[in-house]
Amino acid sequence: MSEKKGLARAAEIYAKSEQYARELKNQGKKIAGYYCCYVPLEMLAAVDYVPVRILGDMNENITSADTYLPTVMCFFYRSCLDLAMKGKYDYLDAFFGAHSCDGAERVSYVWRSYLKYACNFNIDIPHTVHPPAIEYFKNQLEAMKETIEEKTGQKISDERLAAAITLYNKQRGLVRELYALRKADPPPISGTEVLQVLVAIMYMPPEEGNALLAEILEEVKNRPVTAQKKPRLLITGCLIDNISFTKLIEDSGFNVVMDDTAIGSRSFGHDVAVTGDPLGSLAERYLDKIVCPRTFRETGKNRAEDLENRFGYLRKFVEDWKADGVYLNIIRNCDPHGYEIPELKYYFEEMVNVPVLAIEQDYSTASLEPLRTRFQAFAENIE
Amino acid sequence: MFYRAGLDIGSSLAKAVILKDDEIMAYGIAPISGNFSRAADQVMQETLEKSGLRLEQLDIIGGTGLGASFIPYRFVKNTEVSCQSRGVHYLLPTARIVIEIGYQASRVIKITENGKVADCVVNDRCAAGSGRILQVISKVLQVPLTELGNMSLKSTNPVRFTTGCSVFAETEAISRIAEGAKVEDIIAGLHQAISLKISGMLEKIKLDGECAITGGGGKDAGLVKMLEKTLQKEMLLPAEPLISGAIGAVLMATEKTQEFEAAAKQEE
């Protein structure tokens, strides 16, 4: 790939992520594919795997996956498996699935029933954050560690793990710094650009990703602001991994300023504590700190309290990033997010006092255009 | 001499075929035009005429299709999937996969070496991927159905449709034209949309062995080419793709009659 810098480089890696990963592989790197934000990347980086986030492709018609999966399941993971069956992930040396939601779990099992990799582990993630659950999750990570050590012949020593933790904490910190810049009105970086950056670093070795992030921070701070003031939008819900989507939203009259999604703040929100028990810290951060509807939190004494417990962080997002509206993104057939639609709407509309647009979408660029009217109407309503 | 007839009263066309022993003597095709029994009768009379037979000379009549229950004679009724598999097997014995593209429904059938159904995928709730859109678009663009294929083959840049719905595809095609898209690209785009839908169905049963196209879609050279391109496989094509169902209806009816007679004999 060319020698572009900063945002331009991020945009390029985003656009050619597969090619980029294959080039890394040709340079002799080992590539580990992983599902969702619950797989501790530190453990992969500790044996010099380049962790690559498994993504779908909204541009690609889902065909091959239909042999293995029914049409009623989450379109995102259907798309991921479809790509895999078409050979687009055949460069992987290792594969890490996770029981983040049922869809993810079943797909990773189906996946590995047909495609075999040198190293393979599925993490069962408990659904609560009770102390025994964190202990259980730590046991799972222990088992994952043993599997990796056995398959790669390398030891994941506490030192290597600690170094990897530092590296990723750095990365998360840099991303948060970038997010903080978006508090300005108008934001100096668009939602589309941010998405390109995040996807790019999810394909890069962490050191390189960090270097690129630093470069980008400088660039964004120093370039003239060209964006117009527009209603400010917080996106929450299912992940968005394609810029056609963010473009559509921003073209319809919004500035996307903050998100609560898996390719976004959920992946970069919290650091891993540096302690003498790295696995324990990892378990804590990944199970407890990531806030995702797939994890059950105690419901508390009454409903208002429960809602504030569960969604309070979103209120802070709205306040800190001065969001004028919330887009609740639901990929069709997503259960964890689907069950929360009424609660979230109620929370934002009645308790935080900010309007919400909820859309169930099909994870396909072909069906994006009809959504334009909805975003436009939503923007017009906020003005 | 053994005369048998099969009728396939589909959703847009009525098809009839008469076999003399195991040879096709004559066949006919007539539009339904909103009246199933009239179409059935018309196509039957036409075919009888061609074969020089009278109705009474027929030993067995088999029927199938959406409107089969309107066939105004005594006949043996059969399911469409089985009829297609028998019919295609009769015409193209090496085929193991049948892609049938009809007016409202498309089907993919896997057949055994003796023409029985080994598996099938049917698109029966949503008409996306069926042949109806071709008929509609030919009317809208004033391109005869028979010309669609040639037009499509000229296209270099098929339009990508954003809708799957076979009704909205019409509206979308029209607005694409308004935006300046070429007619051949629109038609090729529709062919592509149908092909993708079919290839999705095929994924469910795996494409191995020779593959035949039948039903009205088989008449459309552009669609056939596009399917070959999408599936990366050459297709077998019956000389007359419309009548395989009717042939199957004869064969199935014969099977059933024989079974019935055998059972009757046993009881005696």
Next chain:
Amino acid sequence: MEEKKAKKRTSAKTLQTAREAGYFGKKMLANTRTAVEEGRPVAWSMVDWWLGVPICKAMGVEMVFPENWSAFCAASRTAEPNLEYSEMDGFPNTLCGYARNTLGYARKLKDNNYVIPPDSPGGGLPKPNFLLGCGAVCDARYKWFQAMGRYMDVPVWMLEFPQVGYKEYYLPGNKEKTIKFLVDELKAFVAFLENLLNKKLDMNKLSELVQIMFQTNKIAHEVDLLRKAVPSPMVSQDFWAVMTAHFYLADDLEAQAFYQRVYDEVKHRVDNKIGAIPNEKYRMLFAELPPWHTLGFFDEMAEKHGIAFVFESWNYHVPSPLTAEERHGISDPLELLARFSYHKFHEMAPVAREHDIDPIIFVAPYLNYVKEYRGDGLMGHPLLSCRPATYTLMHVRNLLMEKFKVPSVIVEGDIIDLRVFNEEEAYTKMDAFIETMDYHRELRKKAGLDW
């Protein structure tokens, strides 16, 4: 709505005992209503494969199962208004039909100041003291109950239920650590209950219930074993009727006695080679959840084609009893429960390992059943509104074909929503499928498979 003619069961020989089964569903519902009148606690619970329910029972809590009640609503075709209610509140209609049915009902209950609305199916469910969700198998099992907070304002507890792939299952130490986790979680649950209900759990009482439960499940397992007989002594239609007794009321002595009678009747049939359907020509398996609103379909298939549905969804079936070895030296009833439920989910790990496939649940059981029950085909019933029981159907279908040359027919439908089950279409598909089964029987013969 189209009213299908109720088909008379003419030829299928329904079990005598199956006709008594309806009593148990009603008993469960009535028990909770009496409990409320008497001021005793009530809970709505997810199916949790016998993990937390006996504990609640030992604490004097009456349990009802919204899944079971929703199936009842579907069968009596009374679910539709509830579905509409839940959609109106913004729940997507792709969510679990059982969930939408009870969410709609819960809203009505709330609107009615928690007095059961008079027209409620089966007499309705009373307002619970708490909700018991479960993490096994399905996200809806806890998201649904969490969402119910909208209407109920009562605490929700979530039982953990680890489920791992076969490779992970066989990692050294994994199983015992997991059991320990389950026990710890159950202890936390007990603490929650004790705190909520303000009383102590009586361990002896619990032990007693666990023993009853094990015994009921043992009988149920033996009935399952009997069903391997040719001709099949009992078909799915009957199983779905009698299942309530072991699945939901395993700790109930009356239900146990009933299941014993079921066993006796099935045994009698096997001994005398009496088939459940008159002319068994094909033996089919069914996966996963049935169209509760149109069970008559199966009788029709039996009559028309001689199809006996000989075995069905793994999840309704009990596992084999825990071995003496596994139980050895364990007196803590919590640990026994943990082991039993874990056993239910991982019992088929050897099958998964043999074929190098995953997941264990939902897939491996069918690879086992198809041989044991000599299945000629599988009817897969992908549900519009339940993904957990649908995710793996295509996978199962591929595997049955690849490993055993057993074909599957896929008929789309739903557990609740009768609008999406097209009977006509289902009949057509089955007609064509008969040929498919004939053909594969020959293939199996050629391949040296013995059925």
Next chain:
Amino acid sequence: MIFAGLDIGSTITKIVIRDENEILAALINPTGAQHRQLAHKITEAALKKANLTIDQIDYLIVTGYGRVNVPFADRQMSEITCHMRGINWLFPNVRTIIDIGGQDSKGIKVVNGKMRNFIMNDKCAAGTGRFLEVIADSLGLKIEEIGEIALRSTHPADISKICTVFAEQEVLLRLSEGVPLEDILYGLHLSMAKRIHALVGKIGIEKDVVVTGGGALNNGLFKCLEERIGFPLHRPAKPLLTGALGASILAQEYVKKAQAEGSLPDKKERKLRAVTFFDGDSAETEVAKGSG
């Protein structure tokens, strides 16, 4: 000041020209294949009727499915906002709007004149105006008459197929079976009303409910909807025009707001140009004949 709202729907194009107090001209015409060309023609015709010239329009908002391609409009707005504004102006008490258009059906929830929630069906033709158009077409009937015919039914037939294409065939089957036309049509309207009810039900139906869009002109459908929903519904006298009306009101509000802030809104160059799309264009539409 003069304001205009132009609504280029998937099926029908509408325009409303008003001054601050009253409607000066309103026209309705089929959209056909050429949005842009028609846009300028219908605008011309409406101007003529109002005795105005194009540069006398102070602000023009375009909305509807074909809104993206109108070079002389000052601003585009979504049809959701425009319909809502138009209806809200006619029916200040409205809480729920049901808009049945050619390409989609919508439900809009209104609270204090603001959109609170909305829902749309635009993936599948079943449940939209297209559904009835296709059926009417295959029966050789006019879209205007099928609703009335349906109302003559005494025993509505059950139409089980949802898909437009499958329903079209089912209708033919039923006809062949000898089921009377009016019963079949009633069944179709009922099934469509069911779908729309289910769609709008998702955002909660609260009184007052106003039905608008071309579908509201269909008495059969309107009655079926009332039956399904269970209480009387309202509809404007000219349901086709509410989008264009709303657009013209929004135009006025927009200008007023800008003036209050001491600025003038950006205006596009006002030149009506014909844009040709393809040669041999035979589908020349006659402008200015509808009334609505």
